[in-house]
Amino acid sequence: MTFLALGFINAWRNLNRSALAALGMGMAAAVTVVALSLSAGYPGGAAYEYRRFVGGDVLIYASGHQVRETHLTGEKAPGSLVWRVLPRDPGTHLADFHPELFTVGTLMPAGSPPLMDPDAIARRALAEPAVRAVYPRYSLPALQETAAGAFKRELRGRNLELDRAVWRFERRVVAGRYFEPGDAGRPVALVDARAADVGLPAAAVGSTLRLLVPRVRYGPDGQPWFDYAAAEPVELEVIGLYTVPTRWRNLNTGHIYGGVAPAGTRGVRQYYWVTPQVLVPQETLLALFAAAGGRLPMPVAEVALVVHNLAFVENAVRRLQRLLPEHSVISTVRQARLANQAGRPERAEAGAELFQAGYAGPAFAVEVDFGPALVGLVFGIASLMMVANLLVVVHGRRREIAVLKAVGAKSREILTMVLVEALTVSLAGVVAGFLLVQWMVAVNILTSRPDLAAVGLTSARTLGWLVLLAVGFSLTFGLVPAWRAARLTVMEALRTR
Amino acid sequence: MSPAVSRLPEGAATAALAEPVLRAVHLNKAFYLGETIYAVSDVNLAIGQGEFVVVTGPSGSGKSTLLSLLGGLDRPISGDVILDGHRYSRFNENGLANLRRTKIGFIFQFFNLIHHLSALENVLLPMSFAGIPRRQRLERAEELLDLVGLGQRRHHLPLQLSGGEQQRVAIARALANQPKVVLADEPTGNLDSKTSEEVGRLFARFNRELGQTFVVVSHAEVFHAHAHRVLHMHDGRIVRVDQGQRG
Numbered sequence: 001m002t003f004l005a006l007g008f009i010n011a012w013r014n015l016n017r018s019a020l021a022a023l024g025m026g027m028a029a030a031v032t033v034v035a036l037s038l039s040a041g042y043p044g045g046a047a048y049e050y051r052r053f054v055g056g057d058v059l060i061y062a063s064g065h066q067v068r069e070t071h072l073t074g075e076k077a078p079g080s081l082v083w084r085v086l087p088r089d090p091g092t093h094l095a096d097f098h099p100e101l102f103t104v105g106t107l108m109p110a111g112s113p114p115l116m117d118p119d120a121i122a123r124r125a126l127a128e129p130a131v132r133a134v135y136p137r138y139s140l141p142a143l144q145e146t147a148a149g150a151f152k153r154e155l156r157g158r159n160l161e162l163d164r165a166v167w168r169f170e171r172r173v174v175a176g177r178y179f180e181p182g183d184a185g186r187p188v189a190l191v192d193a194r195a196a197d198v199g200l201p202a203a204a205v206g207s208t209l210r211l212l213v214p215r216v217r218y219g220p221d222g223q224p225w226f227d228y229a230a231a232e233p234v235e236l237e238v239i240g241l242y243t244v245p246t247r248w249r250n251l252n253t254g255h256i257y258g259g260v261a262p263a264g265t266r267g268v269r270q271y272y273w274v275t276p277q278v279l280v281p282q283e284t285l286l287a288l289f290a291a292a293g294g295r296l297p298m299p300v301a302e303v304a305l306v307v308h309n310l311a312f313v314e315n316a317v318r319r320l321q322r323l324l325p326e327h328s329v330i331s332t333v334r335q336a337r338l339a340n341q342a343g344r345p346e347r348a349e350a351g352a353e354l355f356q357a358g359y360a361g362p363a364f365a366v367e368v369d370f371g372p373a374l375v376g377l378v379f380g381i382a383s384l385m386m387v388a389n390l391l392v393v394v395h396g397r398r399r400e401i402a403v404l405k406a407v408g409a410k411s412r413e414i415l416t417m418v419l420v421e422a423l424t425v426s427l428a429g430v431v432a433g434f435l436l437v438q439w440m441v442a443v444n445i446l447t448s449r450p451d452l453a454a455v456g457l458t459s460a461r462t463l464g465w466l467v468l469l470a471v472g473f474s475l476t477f478g479l480v481p482a483w484r485a486a487r488l489t490v491m492e493a494l495r496t497r
Numbered sequence: 498m499s500p501a502v503s504r505l506p507e508g509a510a511t512a513a514l515a516e517p518v519l520r521a522v523h524l525n526k527a528f529y530l531g532e533t534i535y536a537v538s539d540v541n542l543a544i545g546q547g548e549f550v551v552v553t554g555p556s557g558s559g560k561s562t563l564l565s566l567l568g569g570l571d572r573p574i575s576g577d578v579i580l581d582g583h584r585y586s587r588f589n590e591n592g593l594a595n596l597r598r599t600k601i602g603f604i605f606q607f608f609n610l611i612h613h614l615s616a617l618e619n620v621l622l623p624m625s626f627a628g629i630p631r632r633q634r635l636e637r638a639e640e641l642l643d644l645v646g647l648g649q650r651r652h653h654l655p656l657q658l659s660g661g662e663q664q665r666v667a668i669a670r671a672l673a674n675q676p677k678v679v680l681a682d683e684p685t686g687n688l689d690s691k692t693s694e695e696v697g698r699l700f701a702r703f704n705r706e707l708g709q710t711f712v713v714v715s716h717a718e719v720f721h722a723h724a725h726r727v728l729h730m731h732d733g734r735i736v737r738v739d740q741g742q743r744g
């Protein structure tokens with residue numbers, strides 16, 4: 001007991017000299033955090049490509065798509081579970097993630113509001129401190145008539161500011177360019193470069209896209225509906241083509257990974273999420289809605305939220321669901337995972353393949369797990385620094401150790417004392433390193449670099465691993481200096497001043 | 498070394514004491530530095546309960562080495578030490594450490610306090626090692642610091658104390674576990690004559706009033722006044738035994 005205390009005290013009073021060793025451990029910890037979160041699957045940025053396209057970390061659907069316990073107990077909506085096929089028109093990502101809701105239907109609470117007032121949602125959602133931004137998903141149904149037939153398209157408004165600052169959507173533009181601030185309100189559009197993959201007409205940069213937008217009418221309940229009989233033509237200039245690469249497969253191993261395959265990886269099949277969406281600036285969409293007879297503010301079927309820290313997104317979702325009981329709240333990551341389980345939302349023929357791959361595979365893992373080797377290396381280096389430091393420290397403390405032995409300390413106890421010091425210094429370093437990464441993540445998020453921030457996703461488990469590594473390494477490597485200290489001969493140390 | 502001296506009759510240093518608390522039997526310690534140097538050579542010694550023994554002799558005569566053997570800090574090449582009935586040769590390192598923490602108090606020339614611990618904590622240390630309960634420990638440490646006249650300075654760090662004061666803390670620490678014997682190696686070697694006197698008086702007081710056994714290596718006359726016996730060492734041997742002024 002005494003020697004544990006002495007070890008702690010020694011670590012503390014010697015902190016300035018041990019700082020380098022602690023720093024080494026800290027750096028090892030930082031690298032480990034990154035490596036662990038890499039192997040835990042965050043290089044894909046935890047469904048980052050899905051989040052980028054959806055434009056949010058959390059999705060709020062107007063209708064209560066999720067049957068909750070309160071519905072079953074009848075507390076909120078007595079006896080009101082109904083089988084419902086959702087209307088295709090309000091257009092949400094739910095249609096992409098879960099098409100069955102729009103064809104087969106599902107059991108869900110009756111009486112849910114079909115559309116939301118985005119401002120009201122924003123006000124309530126922003127009360128949750130984890131929420132950073134609210135992104136109403138403005139969309140209009142549209143038809144594209146070509147010689148080959150009529151195609152259902154969907155006009156979608158993008159928030160240019162968020163796209164630039166948070167999502168860097170411009171990186172997914174493969175031809176032409178992304179919107180510029182001056183494009184707000186102008187009839188310009190981005191379409192999926194791979195539209196032909198799902199049987200839609202291909203479009204070229206610079207071409208004109210002709211769509212039919214149905215007239216917006218209002219029912220007796222005040223809800224808008226779309227009158228296709230009175231559709232009017234709209235012309236948009238295609239300024240760019242984008243793709244949404246979501247997952248890829250290593251053809252050799254069969255493993256499926258999140259995001260885009262690293263450049264130069266051989267034997268890869270990249271999967272894309274192709275939708276009939278026609279992206280326009282949000283302002284343009286609102287103008288089109290007004291021109292079609294819609295009244296502002298435009299109601300929405302879906303709101304996307306950007307959170308400060310994706311690590312705690314599920315907690316935020318839980319609190320938001322409590323704040324918004326009449327709506328359905330889900331994280332994009334979870335939504336993507338649910339869809340992934342059914343081989344979606346990538347295009348149909350890939351779907352079967354992806355479905356066969358199942359979800360058990362490391363859907364969000366990096367290809368080469370260099371983690372263990374890297375962690376071993378950095379901890380090895382840090383441990384060597386620790387040993388060098390301890391040897392110097394122990395040498396400088398020979399007299400003191402001799403006195404302790406003269407007073408009756410056993411070799412084993414001196415060993416304990418030095419090991420405790422080693423342990424304390426490495427644990428301090430490791431915790432500092434862990435916090436450093438947390439801090440870097442925070443800075444990243446504050447400076448809008450979510451793609452980097454995603455790397456730092458850390459957990460109690462990561463910290464647990466770090467502590468384990470620190471304990472293991474410092475005990476193993478600390479043995480040499482501790483042994484030296486324990487073996488010290490008292491008289492020699494006490495001979496001289 | 499004169500033959501006369503080396504042929505000192507056996508038992509001269511083994512005073513006629515009823516119950517020796519500490520005994521050395523044919524104790525030898527050699528160092529090999531090119532040639533073999535006997536730092537302690539065939540020393541026989543018996544120290545009685547409550548005795549105050551001063552060991553003196555020229556530098557390099559083996560006093561410190563003898564003390565370290567008596568304290569179980571070092572192993573002899575032959576011979577044995579018996580403390581309170583315990584033969585050192587029968588103990589391993591742990592056993593010797595146990596003996597040191599319960600039965601022996603050390604006092605050194607350079608005080609050798611733990612610098613980052615306060616006076617009080619220094620005195621508490623051997624008692625913590627011995628597993629004495631916390632309250633009892635504190636009581637005893639405070640009492641001892643009062644006895645050495647440092648009750649007011651118990652929370653000072655060693656470097657905030659003068660040499661004499663540090664040595665008094667060391668004395669309190671040596672006495673903490675009520676040892677069978679206190680071994681002091683030149684305890685006044687680094688003190689001026691006035692503080693040396695004080696330390697001498699303190700030793701004497703603990704010896705007279707508490708019956709504490711002392712073996713003190715010192716050239717200083719201050720201890721002779723309180724000694725029962727004065728042992729003279731030369732070349733590793735005890736060459737003369739004088740009666741002390743209390744002998």
Ligand SMILES: Nc1ncnc2c1ncn2[C@@H]1O[C@H](COP(=O)(O)OP(=O)(O)O)[C@@H](O)[C@H]1O
Nearest residue numbers: 492528534536555556557558559560561562563
């Ligand atoms: N660790 C050691 N290694 C080599 N020689 C030593 C060692 N310790 C003591 N000696 C030698 O043993 C002799 C006695 O030393 P010491 O006991 O310190 O004498 P004193 O305390 O009387 O001055 C000296 O010659 C000294 O050089």
Ligand SMILES: [Mg+2]
Nearest residue numbers: 560561562682
């Ligand atoms: Mg000496």
